[in-house]
Amino acid sequence: xxxxxxxxxxxxxxxxxGRRVTSDMVSDVPSRSLPEHIRESLEIKVxxxxxxxxxxxxxxxxxxxxxxxxxxxxxSNSEVQVHxxxxxxxxxxxxxxxxxxxxxYSGNSPEIETIxxxxxxxxxxxxxxxxGGKLAELCRSNNGNLLRIPAGLNNxxxxxxxxxxxxxxxxxxxxxxxxxxMTSVLPSLIEYRDSVWDSRRTLNISEEMRNRxxxxxxxxxxxxxxxxxxxxxxxxxxxxxxxGELPEFDHNEIVSWxxxxxxxxxxxxxxxxxxxxxxxxRIQDTVxxxxxxxxxxxxxxxxxxxxxxRAIKGIxxxxxxxxxxxxxx
Amino acid sequence: xxxxxxxxxxHNFLEDIRYSIDTEIDLGERKVxxxxxxxxxxxxxxxxxxxxxxxxxxxxxxxxxxxxxxxxWVGKDTLSIIATYSGNTDETLEMYNKVKATxxxxxxxxxGGKIKGIAExxxxxxxxVPTGFQPRYxxxxxxxxxxxxxxxxGLPEFKNRLKxxxxxxxxxxxxxxxxxxxxxxxxxxxxxSVPVICTESKYKCVSLRWKAAFxxxxxxxxxxxxxxxxxxxxxNPWAEYKGKNLRLIVLxxxxxxAAGGPVNNAVKNIESLEFPFDLVAVAGSSHExxxxxxxxxxxxxxxxxxxxxxxxxxxxxVITELKKRIRGEK
Numbered sequence: 001x002x003x004x005x006x007x008x009x010x011x012x013x014x015x016x017x018g019r020r021v022t023s024d025m026v027s028d029v030p031s032r033s034l035p036e037h038i039r040e041s042l043e044i045k046v047x048x049x050x051x052x053x054x055x056x057x058x059x060x061x062x063x064x065x066x067x068x069x070x071x072x073x074x075x076s077n078s079e080v081q082v083h084x085x086x087x088x089x090x091x092x093x094x095x096x097x098x099x100x101x102x103x104x105y106s107g108n109s110p111e112i113e114t115i116x117x118x119x120x121x122x123x124x125x126x127x128x129x130x131x132g133g134k135l136a137e138l139c140r141s142n143n144g145n146l147l148r149i150p151a152g153l154n155n156x157x158x159x160x161x162x163x164x165x166x167x168x169x170x171x172x173x174x175x176x177x178x179x180x181x182m183t184s185v186l187p188s189l190i191e192y193r194d195s196v197w198d199s200r201r202t203l204n205i206s207e208e209m210r211n212r213x214x215x216x217x218x219x220x221x222x223x224x225x226x227x228x229x230x231x232x233x234x235x236x237x238x239x240x241x242x243x244g245e246l247p248e249f250d251h252n253e254i255v256s257w258x259x260x261x262x263x264x265x266x267x268x269x270x271x272x273x274x275x276x277x278x279x280x281x282r283i284q285d286t287v288x289x290x291x292x293x294x295x296x297x298x299x300x301x302x303x304x305x306x307x308x309x310r311a312i313k314g315i316x317x318x319x320x321x322x323x324x325x326x327x328x329x
Numbered sequence: 330x331x332x333x334x335x336x337x338x339x340h341n342f343l344e345d346i347r348y349s350i351d352t353e354i355d356l357g358e359r360k361v362x363x364x365x366x367x368x369x370x371x372x373x374x375x376x377x378x379x380x381x382x383x384x385x386x387x388x389x390x391x392x393x394x395x396x397x398x399x400x401x402w403v404g405k406d407t408l409s410i411i412a413t414y415s416g417n418t419d420e421t422l423e424m425y426n427k428v429k430a431t432x433x434x435x436x437x438x439x440x441g442g443k444i445k446g447i448a449e450x451x452x453x454x455x456x457x458v459p460t461g462f463q464p465r466y467x468x469x470x471x472x473x474x475x476x477x478x479x480x481x482x483g484l485p486e487f488k489n490r491l492k493x494x495x496x497x498x499x500x501x502x503x504x505x506x507x508x509x510x511x512x513x514x515x516x517x518x519x520x521x522s523v524p525v526i527c528t529e530s531k532y533k534c535v536s537l538r539w540k541a542a543f544x545x546x547x548x549x550x551x552x553x554x555x556x557x558x559x560x561x562x563x564x565n566p567w568a569e570y571k572g573k574n575l576r577l578i579v580l581x582x583x584x585x586x587a588a589g590g591p592v593n594n595a596v597k598n599i600e601s602l603e604f605p606f607d608l609v610a611v612a613g614s615s616h617e618x619x620x621x622x623x624x625x626x627x628x629x630x631x632x633x634x635x636x637x638x639x640x641x642x643x644x645x646x647v648i649t650e651l652k653k654r655i656r657g658e659k
Contacts (some may be wrong), residue, residue, distance in 0.1 A: 087591075213575075252544045
């Protein structure tokens with residue numbers, strides 16, 4: 001039996017879950033100090049942990065941006081498996097040999113208690129990255145590994161601290177080299193930030209985005225970038241945005257982009273990088289060459305640097321664009 | 330447009346599963362601690378479907394990789410299933426070479442092409458899918474084969490659970506083929522709109538399949554989103570949206586609508602924001618049954634949309650053109 005319920009009805013608000021975004025959150029703007037926040041956070045010592053082999057990383061709210069940024073390095077450089085979760089489902093394979101990392105800036109995401117409880121019952125090693133809330137309480141009272149980040153920030157300002165904390169945690173879990181890799185790119189990130197903030201390039205992208213629904217695409221390695229960009233548009237600008245990934249894009253989505261007359265409503269924002277795969281690079285280039293032939297509105301943004309560096313540059317650019325749209329914060 | 334060939338492929342989806350699910354595969358005695366599936370597009374969705382169905386009982390991760398770049402953890406203790414319907418998908422061929430270099434336990438699923446010859450030469454088992462249709466219509470064969478592969482390494486639960494609901498799924502498919510069914514109703518409703526499918530992660534494979542089916546069958550732009558992300562940051566933008574085309578569809582299992590549960594609460598919150606949306610709640614006696622009902626529904630909706638608009642759901646010329654250019658062919 002299938003139920004289809006068309007909804008357009010006003011009813012009582014349920015605030016308990018799926019809360020309405022408050023006006024305070026809508027005014028969230030990112031900070032231009034993201035590289036400095038990473039540096040500050042990297043300086044915090046994390047005690048050595050048992051060597052990890054399997055990590056189940058739960059990301060809530062905007063914490064997924066930090067999770068995806070750092071995990072892209074692990075994906076290519078470590079034999080440790082990192083599997084990312086975004087809601088209450090705890091996979092059956094989580095056992096006492098699994099490291100469960102729960103990352104939520106507020107520490108009050110509604111799923112946290114359920115996940116913590118299941119992870120405890122499975123005797124997983126639990127690590128928490130948060131500024132406080134229920135998550136910090138649970139972690140403290142159950143002797144989990146708690147990495148506190150500063151309270152009083154908005155979710156986007158917290159990203160730098162979350163990146164630093166997760167890098168430190170991974171290093172402590174035996175993923176060697178990640179901290180040095182992160183540290184070494186900080187000067188380049190600062191230089192990039194200074195070059196794009198309030199720049200003509202940023203203003204141009206802002207102008208293009210102003211009256212259209214942005215749809216952000218990138219290769220999977222830059223998942224953090226399209227997630228950041230989308231969430232910023234949603235939360236800071238209060239507008240809809242969507243995201244997708246290459247090369248999957250050229251296996252199905254491109255069909256509708258080139259044939260559906262509703263495409264006028266959207267702006268395609270493509271983040272492009274040079275990866276280790278010549279094929280993937282060629283796919284990115286060819287897609288960007290082909291789409292304009294169909295009169296689609298498209299903006300291509302090239303990001304340079306190595307793993308993590310190019311993702312964080314994308315985050316910085318997205319922050320700068322949204323701040324400029326919000327009024328030059 | 331009259332009934333298309335695509336309709337025949339949809340009808341045969343469950344028979345395709347039956348065809349492949351009991352295949353005997355000998356992968357030797359090697360123990361594995363993870364399953365890696367490398368595929369793209371229509372060949373990859375089978376892996377997402379199996380992973381979503383098994384997540385609550387499979388004791389090892391099943392990862393779907395949709396990129397020529399593979400994770401470093403793939404190694405000799407990994408079961409790697411490489412699937413490409415045509416056998417010529419460039420990204421998948423690159424994945425094949427990289428996985429082979431790790432010494433992983435490998436199996437290939439294909440209808441032929443370059444990969445069949447290469448794998449046979451390398452002594453890697455090849456499971457064959459019939460030729461003659463679009464890759465996305467091969468999902469039944471691929472799902473059956475993945476179930477059979479898992480069973481062959483001592484993980485028979487998915488195979489048994491899926492076989493247990495096939496008869497019920499056939500009844501549901503027959504209902505969707507009857508005039509006036511829900512699939513016809515939705516096909517009419519979504520004509521001219523841009524659907525946005527919102528699900529919990531346990532139905533992620535359904536939102537991916539619906540999106541691809543809207544894109545390719547109905548040539549309709551479609552997006553997907555996670556319920557957790559929707560709750561966190563998309564509710565107010567939806568309430569502020571002034572356009573007419575975007576249409577939110579919350580897709581879930583009927584069993585997840587209990588009062589006080591996260592889906593129910595999210596739905597109530599959406600109601601309070603007063604923008605139009607649809608709740609599609611799928612019934613079924615198991616998670617597998619609900620997932621497969623939802624998958625079948627989406628396929629029929631989009632093929633009916635295409636037929637009503639006089640579009641052939643099977644043709645995708647821009648993909649052919651793009652692939653030619655990527656290969657440097659004129």
